[in-house]
Amino acid sequence: MTLTVEASSLSLNDVHRFLKLEELSTASFTEFLNLEPLTEFEQQDLLRIRNDFRRYLRLSKISEGLVKFLTLAPLMRLAGFYDVPIRLTMEDSIPIAVDDEDRRITGRMDILAINSPKSDIAPPFWVVVIETKNSAIDVGEGLPQLLTYAFKSLNQQTSVWGLVTNGLRYQFVYLTHDQQPTYQLMPLLNLNESPDVIELLQVLKAICKLPNFQ
Structure with a gap:
């Protein structure tokens, strides 16, 4: 019997295991x-956000x-995520099966950005996964x-x-899959800090601007 587990109920140790x-x-x-x-226009728009x-x-x-509406949407537009051939989707149901465990992890993704290939012979597209929380919840x-x-996107x-x-x-997190799937945390950025918001x-x-992930 396969056990179904919600991704929202997992701890970091669960994910590792x-x-x-x-x-x-x-x-x-x-x-x-x-x-x-950044250009002067981009910096001014950033201050408005x-x-x-x-x-x-x-x-x-x-x-x-409201976090999505006030910050993510304008930031992603300013960064170019609304441009062709990138496609944004929201709240896609994505069942995830772990082959060596008798369980299936399921969840609902907040935002998925896909750089779609222009043809069947184009390089693999890239995927950016975004998860949002309300302002009172720690990002961790x-x-x-x-x-x-x-x-799942690996x-x-x-x-x-x-x-x-x-x-x-x-x-931000960077995940790779070679012999062993790994991830690295990037420096935490704060919207209220001037150097951070630029970065x-x-x-x-x-x-x-990445053409595809190698």
């Missing part, structure tokens, strides 16, 4: 990405849906879900970028 996923030491963004300077979020945060905690609580969803490519955010803090958009732009 069920998926045979190993954590490597924290990495820097520049090991994997080319971070380009930050100020809008601050204004709502002063009133009360911000719901998961979304890490098990994010890793589970991103792990069936289609050798590496995957993931992001978990509560609107204020942004935790946040630089990272999103750099991921968006």
